[in-house]
Amino acid sequence: DTEVTQTPKHLVMGMTNKKSLKCEQHMGHRAMYWYKQKAKKPPELMFVYSYEKLSINESVPSRFSPECPNSSLLNLHLHALQPEDSALYLCASSLAGDQPQHFGDGTRLSIL
Amino acid sequence: GEDVEQSLFLSVREGDSSVINCTYTDSSSTYLYWYKQEPGAGLQLLTYIFSNMDMKQDQRLTVLLNKKDKHLSLRIADTQTGDSAIYFCAESPDSSASKIIFGSGTRLSIRP
Numbered sequence: 001d002t003e004v005t006q007t008p009k010h011l012v013m014g015m016t017n018k019k020s021l022k023c024e025q026h027m028g029h030r031a032m033y034w035y036k037q038k039a040k041k042p043p044e045l046m047f048v049y050s051y052e053k054l055s056i057n058e059s060v061p062s063r064f065s066p067e068c069p070n071s072s073l074l075n076l077h078l079h080a081l082q083p084e085d086s087a088l089y090l091c092a093s094s095l096a097g098d099q100p101q102h103f104g105d106g107t108r109l110s111i112l
Numbered sequence: 113g114e115d116v117e118q119s120l121f122l123s124v125r126e127g128d129s130s131v132i133n134c135t136y137t138d139s140s141s142t143y144l145y146w147y148k149q150e151p152g153a154g155l156q157l158l159t160y161i162f163s164n165m166d167m168k169q170d171q172r173l174t175v176l177l178n179k180k181d182k183h184l185s186l187r188i189a190d191t192q193t194g195d196s197a198i199y200f201c202a203e204s205p206d207s208s209a210s211k212i213i214f215g216s217g218t219r220l221s222i223r224p
Binding site for chain 1: 142143145147152153154155156157160200204210211212214215216217
């Protein structure tokens with residue numbers, strides 16, 4: 001069982017909708033991550049938060065907006081997405097930035 | 113640049129050992145990982161090895177690290193149908209703390 005919880009598990013949205021993905025961990029980890037994974041590909045890093053501050057943005061389009069309200073929560077706000085944004089979005093956390101990362105089960109996102 | 117390579121497919125008979133191989137380029141990597149991804153699921157941190165170790169054993173799993181050849185392997189003893197999954201090799205380059213470089217993944221299939 002994963003100790004990183006992601007909600008919702010599935011999300012279908014239109015290109016004009018606004019939605020948010022949520023990630024939660026209670027392991028005391030201070031680094032949290034968002035990844036995007038397309039079918040049959042490895043995950044691609046999107047954002048890294050370290051001690052609740054954004055430390056890495058891998059040139060992600062502004063229609064994806066991350067937020068870290070506290071050390072246990074990580075959100076990904078979505079607005080005006082494109083069909084090519086359909087993918088599995090994975091959240092991960094680690095004790096610190098250079099420690100092994102633990103992943104959630106992901107949110108499968110479909111853009112109509 | 114940093115790169116991780118692994119073969120795409122492996123087919124093994126149930127009960128036999130599976131050996132999944134991986135090569136990497138960054139000799140300063142701190143951690144090397146094996147992640148398992150079952151269909152429709154997130155990534156499970158299967159095991160990892162610190163770069164100053166040569167071998168790590170955990171029940172049916174044995175990880176071997178050859179730093180000279182930059183080669184990492186995962187051996188699964190007594191392979192079962194539940195081991196069917198994609199296995200990702202990954203490294204944590206010392207130069208890029210917080211980033212994991214993933215291989216393309218090896219799909220392990222089990223035949224009766």
